[in-house]
Amino acid sequence: MSSSGxxxxxxxxxxxxxxxxxxxxxxSAASRLFDRPTRERAWLLYAWCRRCDDIADGQVMGGALSNDGDPVSRIATIRQLTERAFEGVPTGDEAFDALGLVARECGLTRQMADDVIEGFALDAAGWRPRTGMDLARYCYHVAGAVGVMMAVVMGVSTDDTETLDRACDLGIAFQLANIARDIAEDDRADRCYLPVEWLVEEDIEPGQHMKPHHREELAAMAARLVRRMEKHEAMARLGAAKLPFRSRWAVLSAARIYGAIGRKVVALGPTAWDHRVIVSRPAKLGHALAALWEALRNSPAAPAEPPEWTRGEILAEVREAGPIAPMRPTLAAQAPAD
Structure with missing residues (x-):
């Protein structure tokens, strides 16, 4: 059967x-819980996200970052190939042809894809969040917007804004867990997603947050990220309740696994970045079994406290701010040579 590209x-x-x-x-493990059509479409969408990430960072399958080439041209390449995919034109790249296919099968829109691409553009520009809302904007682009696309892949109508909001919450929760876990890894790549305002509040000098004498403050900021993660995670459960059983099970499994990552970072405190925090295969199985029971019961409790960020507020900020500024040098590029 002939398809995209x-x-x-x-x-x-x-x-x-x-x-x-x-x-x-x-x-990959969570996707096995979907029914076959949803599972295949989730793979197709993931392939595009992974390929965009690799192009933007000059890496292969999330490997080492590369400083070769022009980051702005990489983003232009992503935009061009994505446009061709939505037009149904062969792109010469399987991942972008996969996007074209799943977009036509599920009704994904170019605006949805553009919102995701803007996250790669933020990183390409050496952007850093100054405020909590800046962090919210970043989390929306790199994960919340993907959650919205995934919800549509799972059959949620583009008119069902409430469920799409909850899907966005889940993506944001995932990203907050990632940021808390990857603070040291991001620092080695000359990136920092901790808002400048938070660093100032902890009396940490710019670029010095990984110094050993700041580990207690770093642990406090990671706990702050995870508290926000838990609020978005709880809201996402309300949306998952509206999904078909197998999609609900897959979503709740992923939520439990990523939630476990964030909570493990908090439990480790100042030692959380001595080694990369992971969830073992047996633990993942345990989370999938717990999610099965949760999906069967399907009676999530409303969170005691809602998230500080809503999809509507973030989108209003995004649309008002418009596209990011052109590429600027990173802090490392501005530093004088030794």
């Missing part, structure tokens, strides 16, 4: 499956 659908699905199997063991 003139490629066979089965071939695109198989390539997407390889991508998720290699690129994200957690998402």
């Amino acid at each position: 003139g490629q066979d659908r089965a071939a695109l699905v198989e390539a997407a499956h390889r991508s998720i199997s290699e690129g994200s063991k957690s998402f």
